[in-house]
Amino acid sequence: MVPGEPQQQAAMKSNDSPRGTLAGWRPPKSFQQRMIATGFLLATVLLGIIFIMVYRTNSSFVRWNNLVVHTREVLGTLDKFSTAVKNGQVAAVDFYTSGSDQQVKVFGAARAEADKALAQMRPLISDNPTQVHNLDVLIPLADQGLAILAEIIQLRRDGKTGPDAMKPVSEKARKISPPLAKALADMISEENQLLGTRSAEAATAATRARRLQVGGGIIAIVLLISICTLFLRENSIRANVEGQLEQSNSQLELRIAERTEELEQALMLVRKHNEEPFRLFVSNVRDYAILILDKSGDVVSWNIGAERIKGYRAEEIIGHHFSTFYTQEDIVKGKPASALRIATEQGRYEDEGWRVRKNGSCFWANVSLTALRDESGELQGFGKVTRDMTVPKRSDEEMRVRSAQLETSNKELEAFCYSVSHDLRAPLRAIDGFSQAVLQDCEDQLSDRGKEHLQRVRAATVRMGTLIDDLLNLSRITRTELRAEPVNISQLAHAIARDLRAADPGRRADFVIAQDLQAQADPHLIQVALQNLISNSWKFTSKQPHARIEIGLNNSNGKSEFYVADNGAGFDPAYADRLFGAFQRLHTASEFPGTGVGLATVQRIIHRHGGEIWAKSELDHGATFYFTLQG
Amino acid sequence: MAENSILLVEDNPDDEDLTIRALEQNRIKNAVIVARDGAEALDYLFATGRYAGRDSTALPQVVLLDLKLPKVDGLEVLRRLRADTRTKLLPVVILTSSNEEQDKLKGYSLGANSYVRKPVDFVQFTEAVKQLGLFWLLLNERPPVTR
Numbered sequence: 001m002v003p004g005e006p007q008q009q010a011a012m013k014s015n016d017s018p019r020g021t022l023a024g025w026r027p028p029k030s031f032q033q034r035m036i037a038t039g040f041l042l043a044t045v046l047l048g049i050i051f052i053m054v055y056r057t058n059s060s061f062v063r064w065n066n067l068v069v070h071t072r073e074v075l076g077t078l079d080k081f082s083t084a085v086k087n088g089q090v091a092a093v094d095f096y097t098s099g100s101d102q103q104v105k106v107f108g109a110a111r112a113e114a115d116k117a118l119a120q121m122r123p124l125i126s127d128n129p130t131q132v133h134n135l136d137v138l139i140p141l142a143d144q145g146l147a148i149l150a151e152i153i154q155l156r157r158d159g160k161t162g163p164d165a166m167k168p169v170s171e172k173a174r175k176i177s178p179p180l181a182k183a184l185a186d187m188i189s190e191e192n193q194l195l196g197t198r199s200a201e202a203a204t205a206a207t208r209a210r211r212l213q214v215g216g217g218i219i220a221i222v223l224l225i226s227i228c229t230l231f232l233r234e235n236s237i238r239a240n241v242e243g244q245l246e247q248s249n250s251q252l253e254l255r256i257a258e259r260t261e262e263l264e265q266a267l268m269l270v271r272k273h274n275e276e277p278f279r280l281f282v283s284n285v286r287d288y289a290i291l292i293l294d295k296s297g298d299v300v301s302w303n304i305g306a307e308r309i310k311g312y313r314a315e316e317i318i319g320h321h322f323s324t325f326y327t328q329e330d331i332v333k334g335k336p337a338s339a340l341r342i343a344t345e346q347g348r349y350e351d352e353g354w355r356v357r358k359n360g361s362c363f364w365a366n367v368s369l370t371a372l373r374d375e376s377g378e379l380q381g382f383g384k385v386t387r388d389m390t391v392p393k394r395s396d397e398e399m400r401v402r403s404a405q406l407e408t409s410n411k412e413l414e415a416f417c418y419s420v421s422h423d424l425r426a427p428l429r430a431i432d433g434f435s436q437a438v439l440q441d442c443e444d445q446l447s448d449r450g451k452e453h454l455q456r457v458r459a460a461t462v463r464m465g466t467l468i469d470d471l472l473n474l475s476r477i478t479r480t481e482l483r484a485e486p487v488n489i490s491q492l493a494h495a496i497a498r499d500l501r502a503a504d505p506g507r508r509a510d511f512v513i514a515q516d517l518q519a520q521a522d523p524h525l526i527q528v529a530l531q532n533l534i535s536n537s538w539k540f541t542s543k544q545p546h547a548r549i550e551i552g553l554n555n556s557n558g559k560s561e562f563y564v565a566d567n568g569a570g571f572d573p574a575y576a577d578r579l580f581g582a583f584q585r586l587h588t589a590s591e592f593p594g595t596g597v598g599l600a601t602v603q604r605i606i607h608r609h610g611g612e613i614w615a616k617s618e619l620d621h622g623a624t625f626y627f628t629l630q631g
Numbered sequence: 632m633a634e635n636s637i638l639l640v641e642d643n644p645d646d647e648d649l650t651i652r653a654l655e656q657n658r659i660k661n662a663v664i665v666a667r668d669g670a671e672a673l674d675y676l677f678a679t680g681r682y683a684g685r686d687s688t689a690l691p692q693v694v695l696l697d698l699k700l701p702k703v704d705g706l707e708v709l710r711r712l713r714a715d716t717r718t719k720l721l722p723v724v725i726l727t728s729s730n731e732e733q734d735k736l737k738g739y740s741l742g743a744n745s746y747v748r749k750p751v752d753f754v755q756f757t758e759a760v761k762q763l764g765l766f767w768l769l770l771n772e773r774p775p776v777t778r
Contacts, residue, residue, distance in 0.1 A: 465751030
């Protein structure tokens, strides 16, 4: 089996079903790793065994080799001994024939050499019982042989150089020589035999060691090559698998992208059906500029309203940044950027301010900016709705200017009235006062005509005083704040009637006041209005023998109409429109006194209550005044 | 005599004469001291300026105070009188042409004892002065002197 095959199969499988198993799939690396690990372990063990074997073989070779060396040493020693004995023999015979003392010394040295060799021999062969035995045989024989040679030297010293003298010695020498040679030969042969065995053993060990070394090396190399091959192969397989994995991933991505595209197309189709009417509607809205900005604020879409309000056609503005619509001042202040930021953070941004049209003119805009996000919450851009509020803004400003003007003129009026109230009356008081003083102090010097003139001066000043007061009242009604609360009209009417009767107790008059008339009005102002209306009725009925004044309420068309009716002088309906003008009088002062301010005051009070006032009359047949309150 | 005097604060000489005349006609014999603006009235009452050296404890029986005055107006004079312990309880009658609500309201809230409107009709004016004289000069007990 090729290692890595399962992986390939797995990879193939993953290709077949990319969706389900891919995410959880891992190549079975452990098998490959196990293979490599086992290979390494095997190689290590094998090399270990080879090492031990080589070591042991080497040790055995060294041991055998040592033994060979030892044997050679023994042989060497035996050789030294043999040589020494021979040298001794030659020296002894030489001395015997020549009598040279030199030969005695040589003999002595040879004898010592032979003894020394024998002495060295014993420890060397102590492990070998055969040789020990042979040595034990050799040593006495060697001693005897050397002793014979010493005897020969002694013969010459004794001067016994004849053949007879030599004969017994030669006899002894002949007897000792073969066993001695044999003992020596036995030892040499034994050692040589050992040498042969040991040399063979050493050679065998050496051969074995060499073989093991070569074999082990070959095995080690083979193992290493195998492991390397395995490793490289595993790597290439892994790379292959990863490549396949990557490939299948990218295939998967491709498939997902394809699916997404399909889905988007489907969605587009659905949207197009749903959104087409909406898109048409938006693009045709004329009163609002409706545009879409991308994330950076560049215009993406543009409707007719935007074109109408801002002056750009779609192709002129799409792709441009929406700060184009801002004034230079606002751009410097960073308003466009902060608008996008606020809309992004809070979802929505609203503002009112001046914006610039294509032609450079400004318009007052009401702007609403909405962040557009997809289903995952990712910001896609902004929807912007702008209204041109220039006209309302202008009228608003005009209104503000007018109210300011009105307030100023009101204040002026108030100051004027205050001044009038104080200063205009003071001279009148002086005129009246000093006229009176003249009348009193100079009564005797004045003619009746003079007194009458002064009386008329006084009457005129008093009337003017009244006029001023009435005018001030009229203006005060306009100036004072209206505070509406529930008011009992019936009660007010009764109180006014009571005062009028008290002021002129001689008159015969009936007051018919409806029960419990209620109204929502300013108590002080409505009192002034009622006072004026009822006093008028009182005044204009003064010439009736039997006056009748009625205060009541009609409900017509769902509206409450209060009325004050009398049977007095009435007025010519032709002049009804002049009835409520200030200083307008339909009767002469001699007929009925008055300043002509009363009804003007009443009308102003009713109007301030949001009501209407009108009158019906016929000359000499009484008059009826109707009024409504709060519309 | 100064103890029972009347301080008339009035800038209009016509009104001044007429007021004195009205007082005389009502047989009110108290001495009348006239101050022609608010500053002079304050100088007189606190014995400062041209009235320095006057005994400031000798206060009039009543002050008849006009509102529209040169230099310091009547309401300011009233405010300063009420802020000073010496004149805190001094009877002050506002005597003026004005019939404005705001003047009445301010006058009373600053501590005026009465508010009398000078009518155009001198007969009515004389009547009003008579009522004033009766109340403030004859019936009203002076407040204890605070020093």
